[in-house]
Amino acid sequence: MSTFVEKLRQYRKPGYYDKFDYHWTMTIDLDRCTGCEACMVACQAENNLPIVGEKRFAENREIKWIRIERYWEGEYPDVKMRFIPMLCQHCDDAPCETACPVFATYHNQDGLNTQIYNRCIGTRTCAVYCPYEVRYFNWFTYTWDEPLEQQLNPDVTVREKGVMEKCTFCIQRIRIAKDNAKDDDRRRVRDGEVVPACVQSCPTEALVFGNSNDPEAKVSKMMKNPRGYKVLEELNTTPSIVYLTKVHS
Amino acid sequence: MSKISRRDLLQYIGAGGIGVVGGVLYGESVQQNVELLIPQVVPPEDYSPGVATWYNTVCNQCPAGCGISVRIREGKAKKIEGNPVHPVSQGRTCARGQAGLNALYNPDRIRTPLQNVGQRGSGNFEEISWDEALTTVGSRIGRLKIDNEASRVRLLCGRVRGHLDELFLQFMNLLGSDHYQQYDFTYPSALMAANKMSFGTDVLPYYDIRNAVFLLSFGADYLGTWISPVHHSLAYGHLRQGREGRRGKTIQIEPRMSLSGAAADEWIAARPGTEGLLALGIAHALVSEGHYHGSDRDEWSKALQAYSPSLVSAETEVSEDKILRLAREFGTSTASLAIAGGATAAGTNAVASIVAVNALNYLAGNLSQPGGIIFNPDPAFSATAGSRQAGFQGMLDLIGAMKAGDVDVLLVHDTNPVFALPDNVGFRQAMQNVPLIIALSSFRDETTEMADLILPTSTYLESWGDDVPDPGVGFPVASISQPVVATLYDTLPVGDIVLSLARQIGGELPIHMRWGTMEEFIKERWREEYDQRGSEGEEQEFEAFWQAALEAGVWGQPGAVAGDQPVPLSSSMIASIADPVSRFAGDESDYPFVLHPYLTATFFDGRGANLPWLQEMPDPMTSVVYGSWVELNPVTADELGIREGDVLDVESPAGSVRVPALIFPAIRPGVVAIPVGQGHAAYGRYARDRGVNPIHIVATLIDDQSGDLAWAATRVKLKLTGERLQIIKTDGVTRTLGRQILGPENDHA
Amino acid sequence: MFDHGQPSYAEVNKDVLSVMLETGPKYWMLLGTTMSVAGICFFMPWIYQLFVGVGAAGMNRNAVWGSYLSNFIFWIGLSHSGTLLSAVLHITNSPWRKAIYRSAEAMTLFSLMTAAMFVMVHLGRVWFVHWSFPIPNQMGLWPNFRSPLMFDVMAITTYLTASSIFIYMGSVPDFAAVRDASTGLRRRLYTIFSFGWRGTAREWHTLGWAYTFFAIFVIPLAVSVHSIVSWDFALSIVPGLHHTIFAPYFVCGAIFSGTAGIVTVMYCLRKFLNFERYIGQVHLDSLGKLLITLSLIWSYINILELFSSWYGGTSFELEALQFKLTGFYAPLYWEMILFCAFVPLLILFKKIRWSWNKMLVISILINVGMLTERFIIVATSQPRKFLPDAFGFYFPSWIELSITVGAFAIFATLFLIFIKWVPAISIYEVKETLKPLRRDA
Structure with missing residues (x-):
């Protein structure tokens, strides 16, 4: 009984995953980001995002795990365009995680906010609660025009109608890297060994991904940048994505 | 306990037997095709199930020549990433490069040779065999060659570099035709011409x-x-x-x-x-x-x-x-x-x-x-000749020749002039005068639709080839392109088609072009190249070098910068300075707006429009998907009473297009912009009948010095049609409303 | 108490039981109509939606919750006054409750069932709805008790159970009356239903005690149910939903809409089942006063909500506020204010309060207003959350509209079946209110 209580206490401790090996984190340097959207297509290719068609776009039902948000500043001629990639922030205090009645979304020991498609019953509460609006619902079962389905990544599930989905930080790549580390008798995954599809493709190297528990990791160093901030920080969701603000000159 | 008589027993056995036979027959008749989890009992040697392999090759989505790595699982291409050792892409890719998989697995690919059976351009094609197709082409060209009329054969292709270019050239030379041209709308002809004047160099x-x-x-x-x-x-x-x-x-x-x-x-x-x-x-x-x-x-x-x-x-x-x-x-x-x-x-x-x-x-x-x-040193391939870009002037010449009936056979590969030339130059109409048009193409784009015979090419992910990136990266580089998956359909790599044609035509062609396949040809050329450079680098067998180059997908000599760089003379630069103000087609009073067509990061010059991932990728600046729009400054729009979604007739002296308006804050008043890329009349289900093509209404003004099409020098007028069309955007409100989304203001510059 | 003279005990039995025992063609036609409307408007679109996906509805990326959820809240709200009112009035010993409480409780039950239907319709994968119950399984999977939706499941099932028991318990003596008045199969059936009720003093005593106990038990439950439903919204951080006032707001709104619902149902009972003698002016008058009170509380909370949004002063809340008051759905918002805050004030006039027809109109308007209130909550907050780039819009599809209409038919069907199985007015409690008959009178 006492061990049980102890376990429970440990579990309930905020940031309980700290004692684990990893806390996956991403930094996005907005001073590098050009809004080219290579990340969006990379994500689509890696994670079997459906081709929803023109009609679904018109209905505002597209599925893009990472999207580029656009904000204009000023008016012509002193007008500026600001891009900000928006993807699941993998919040440590995620509003979506408390919302799901069936635990289809939960926080794993690596600091990832995970989504279990098989468990999802489609209440969509998580999407309502998410302040970043990065959760995408499968309003239909999407199909691929033959033979486009041959491209589908066998490491990633194809989702059916009625299921919520979102960015996983390419958890399949994390798993492969961990397996490789284990095969090599290493305890940890090396820095840079896990690269999500969006980070991999980014032509300006604006996105950096890594384990922020490791002080030597590139991402940890990037996080210390004084330009760093978190989107909607005032909501206290403690996101795992640190943005580095654009420099105004 | 009841007794069973012998007769009963026999009856039972008989009935049972009939039942069994009937059941088996029924079972056989309703049996479905067996689908096995792993279809092969003995799996192919080049892959093991569940293990990904990576092949390095060259991207062909635009002329930049990035090196890519393709992830293959169970013989299928899954993902394209940048080749980390390639000096151009350095492990990165753009959206278009990623979408190359959509080209490979495109549902609208041409799968067999096709022959036009209806009127030209009607799109009525019938499947024929490769033998038939090659015989038809071979005998036709062969006859022209025998009659010494080979110069009536023309070859037009997109931007082709590397040894495929040499193969084309050799083919045409052996044939006796010097009409081998390339046309690429995005080719920086003016830049080349200007650099030639300023720096005296032909290389970008x-x-x-x-x-x-x-x-x-x-x-x-x-x-x-x-x-x-x-x-x-x-x-x-x-x-x-x-x-x-x-x-x-x-x-x-x-x-x-x-x-x-x-x-x-x-x-x-x-x-x-x-x-x-x-x-x-x-x-x-x-x-x-x-x-x-x-x-x-x-x-x-x-x-x-x-x-x-x-x-x-x-x-x-x-x-x-x-x-x-x-x-x-x-x-x-x-x-x-x-x-x-x-x-x-x-x-x-x-x-x-x-x-x-x-x-x-x-x-x-x-x-x-x-x-x-x-300044780049000489390209990696010593044999690579200068560019054969036709430019706009060259295309006009070709159109003239076609109209005059000087062209008997037109071979078109990987270029789409019907789409990428203004309407009023009449490329399409001129094509009607050509007795035989042969398209070497993977997709039925507008130009391919006009063909009499389509020889389906394999995509770049199924073909052998090589490439010298242009511009180079400051040192000699060459990349190898290799098939990453088995050919999906009854298609051939374009090099193989040319070699087959050479064999078919006969004469001295097969003697000089003796290679069975493109792979053989490229390997031989690389061997020659290797032997020439033999002294450089460490001693190594060619096979080992070839294997290493294939694995890396690229070969280069970092640090081997050309010793004596051209030092441009200021006198020539000073002399070449001219008053650079552009003229515009159309009178300002009649056509108050300047038309600004622009290449998009999504479709480039329209070649990406058939790829669903790119159609579904929001335009980076406007977030529009699946369509065209004309951009207006908010003030201009206000003055004209135009709201987003109002359909406008954009009229130039050369034609008009009908397109919905989009209010765009970052465009100069007096300028309207239409993206290039949509407006295909063919090119598969994702591209067809979607949006408009601004190139079609561009007036045919040319650059004074290079003769290139001045596609940004057209004036237009706008007419409200009264119709409205929903522009499909993914963006909601594009102002931050004072919310701290983009981070606290700071200046660390 | 009785507008048309006091009936005798026998007449009470006859009046009430005749509804159950005599069924005319009109009834069958009505039942047939409601059932087919329910089938065509509710179940057929739903089955279609099950096949294609929830995309059949108008919800989208920016508004993943839509009219199904607003309908769910509406029906939960409608369920409120029945059992709650009955219980409160029972404890406070208000005699006018007795003629109406049975139907009111039935309303509770059926609205809850209709609401539960909407949960099903709302879900993306309704075929896995059982996962939201704590059913032991070898995977060791358990529902998430931190989720307000889980609270919902618990609260609503508890409320449904308690309400069912409450209405059943109160009906036992009446089941006995039906048993005594009928023959054959029905008699056998009601023998079982009535648990062998004989009407002894001990039985009456036990019933009274148990009934009062349940009445007390049910009150906090009812309050909690709608508080919990409000938490589905309030526990989110969505601007426009994240208000502490939401629980009382929803409870008050629920009772408000439920009370209006009772007026509507009473009108129908009176009109179509000839209960004029039992449901009279006094009921209407009392319910009218209750409606005014609730309307004032409701208005107050609304003002408070607007105020706290404005006083909070964040861009998020202000935007949500502005969109609600002046955006696309502003006409609906002001319609709601008109129907729920101003129209009920008319009840202050006795002339209106005492007119059945006028009260019917007002009661229906109130519920129209309350239905829009729920819709506005769902439709105006979600599309305007935190990131302007993700602002969107939501408009229900025809499938949603059809299902909304169909739900009323489901409710009506259940009610029509109910009046044939359970005495729609409590016979024994009505009798309690009769003045004792004097032998010499």
Whole structure:
């Protein structure tokens, strides 16, 4: 009984995953980001995002795990365009995680906010609660025009109608890297060994991904940048994505 | 217990037997095809189930020539990533490169040779066999050759580099026709011409954005479409944040904000067509304000006399202060670089404008300097000849020849002039005069639809080939392109088709072109290349070298910079300076707006429109998907009473298109912009009948010096049609409403 | 108490039981109509939606919750006054409750069932709805008790159970009356239903005690149910939903709409089942006063909500506020204010309060207003959350509209079946209110 209580206490401790090996984190340097959207297509290719068609776009039902948000500043001629990639922030205090009645979304020991498609019953509460609006619902079962389905990544599930989905930080790549580390008798995954599809493709190297528990990791160093901030920080969701603000000159 | 009599027993056995047989027969009749989890009992040797393999090859989605790695699982291509050892892409890819898989697995690919059976252009095709197709073509061309009429055979292809280019050339030469041309709408003809004038070199130089501190771009969307976007993006990232404590600055001068304009610190919308003049104004200020210290200072100041900032300011509508400030920053930065492209390189003054920009580089003293213009050494392949780009003038010649009936056989490969030429040059109509049109193509685009015979080519992911990136990266590089998956359909790589045709035509062709396949040909050429360079590098068997090059996908000699770089003479530069103001087709009173067609980062010049991932990728600047739009300044729109979604007739002297309006905050009043890429009449289910093609209404003005099409020199007028159309966007409200989304204001520059 | 003279005990039995025992063609036609409307408008679109996916509805990326959820809240709200009112009035010994409470409780039950239907319709994968119950399984999977939706499941099932028991318990003596008045199969059936009720003093005593106990038990439950439903919204951080006032707001709104619902149902009972003698002016008058009170509380909370949004002063809340008051759905918002805050004030006039027809109109308007209130909560907050780039819009599809209409038919069907199985007015409690008959009178 006492061990049980102890376990429970440990579990309930905020940031309980700290004692684990990893806390996956991403930094996005907005001073590098050009809004080219290579990340969006990379994500689509890696994670079997459906081709929803023109009609679904018109209905505002597209599925893009990472999207580029656009904000204009000023008016012509002193007008500026600001891009900000928006993807699941993998919040440590995620509003979506408390919302799901069936635990289809939960926080794993690596600091990832995970989504279990098989468990999802489609209440969509998580999407309502998410302040970043990065959760995408499968309003239909999407199909691929033959033979486009041959491209589908066998490491990633194809989702059916009625299921919520979102960015996983390419958890399949994390798993492969961990397996490789284990095969090599290493305890940890090396820095840079896990690269999500969006980070991999980014032509300006604006996105950096890594384990922020490791002080030597590139991402940890990037996080210390004084330009760093978190989107909607005032909501206290403690996101795992640190943005580095654009420099105004 | 009841007894069973023998008769009963026999009856039971009989009935049972009938039942069993009947059941088996029934079971057999309803049995479905067996689907096995792993279809092969003995799996192919080149893959093991569940294990991914990576093959390096070359991307063909745009002419940049990025090296890519393709992830293969169970013999299927799953993902394209940049080849980390390739000096152009350095492990990165753009959206278009990623979408290459959509081209490979496109449902609208041509799967067998096709023969047109209806009227030309009607799209009625019938499947035929390769034998039949090759015999038809071979005998037709063979007869022409025997009759010494081979010059009536023409070969038109897109931008082809590497040994495929040589193969084409050899084929046409052996045939006895010197009509081998290339046409690529995006080819920087004006830039080549201007550089030839300024620097006296035929090779595109390497623009070292990476090490630049101050980048002045005249219309060149170097992050989206200009020359080598992925490489430039890498360089841009480094320019911004790659150097500790030293953030590079970029300025973009263009009438409509492109991706590069959005990334720039300052976006300046000079009057369209005067960008070159602005460059001269800046040059004037550079010299007069004493930022240039060369010995030829006086000559320069004399040459630039007419372009004082105040005069230039009046013409360009950029304030004098701004010109002076740009000149000061450009002159004082440690590494300044000016580039020109886009609309600046597409006016009637294109060459003059680029020459003016080149002059800026000269005055900044950045030639052959880090962060400046670095002249590429000779390409990696010694045998590579100069470009065979037809340019607009060449296309007009071809059209003339076709109209005059001088063309008997037209071979078209990987280019789509019906789409990428203005309507009124009449390429499509001229094609009607050609007795036999043969398309070597993977997709039924507008030009392929006009063909009599379609020889389906394999995509670049199924073909052998090689490539020399153009521009190079400052040292000799060559990439190998290899098939990453087995050919999906009854298609052949284009090189193999040419070789087959050579065999079919006979004569001396198969003797000289003795290779069975493209692979053999390329390997032999690389072997020759290897033997020539034999002394360089460590001793190694060719096979080992070849294997290593295949694995890496690229071969290069970093550090092998050409010893004697051309030092351009200022006298020739000064002499080439001309008044760079563009003329426009259409009278300003009748056609009050300047049409600004622009290449998009999504579809490039329209070749990406058949890829669903790109159709579903929101336009980077407007977030529009699946369609075309015309961009208007909010003030202009207000004055004309136009709201977003109002369908407008955009009329130029050369034609008109009907397209919905989009209010775009970052476009100069008096300019309307339409993206290039949509508006296909064919090209598969994802592209067909979607949006409009602004190239079609471009007036056929040409650049004064290079003869290239001045596609940014057309005026248009707008007419409200009264119709409305929903523009499909993914964006909601594009203002932050004061919310701290983009981070606290800060200045760490 | 009785507008048309006091009936005798026998007449009470006859009046009430005749509804159950005599069924005319009109009834069958009505039942047939409601059932087919329910089938065509509710179940057919739903089955279609099950096949294609929830995309058949108008919800989208920016508004993943839509009219199904607003309908769910509406029906939960409608369920409120029945059992709650009955219990409160029972404890406070208000005699006018007795003629109406049975139907009111039935309303509770059936609205809850209709609401539960909407949960099903709302879900993306309704075929896995059982996962939201704590059913032991070898995977060791358990529902998430931190989720407000889980609270919902618990609260609603508890409320449904308690309400069912409450209405059943109160009906036992009446089941006995039916048993005594009928023959054959029905008699056998009601023998079982009535648990062998004989009407002894001990039985009456036990019933009274148990009934009062349940009445007390049910009150906090009812309050908690709608508080919990409000937490589905309030526990989110969505601007416009994240208000502490939401629980009382929803409870008050629920009772408000439920009370209006009772007026409507009473009108129908009176009109179509000839209960004029039992449901009279006094009921209407009391319910009218209750409606005014609730309307005032409701208005107060609304003002408070607007005020706290404005006083909070964040861009998020202000935007949500502005969109609600002046955006696309502003006409609906002001319609709601008109119907729920101003129209009920008319009840202050006795002339209106005492008119059945006018009260019917007002009661229906109130529920129209309450239905829009729920819709506005769902439709105006979600599309305007935190990131302006993700602002969107929501408009229900025809499937949603059809299902909304169909739900009323389901409710009506259940009610029509109910009046044939359970005495729609409590016979024994009505009798309690009769003045004792004097033998010499």
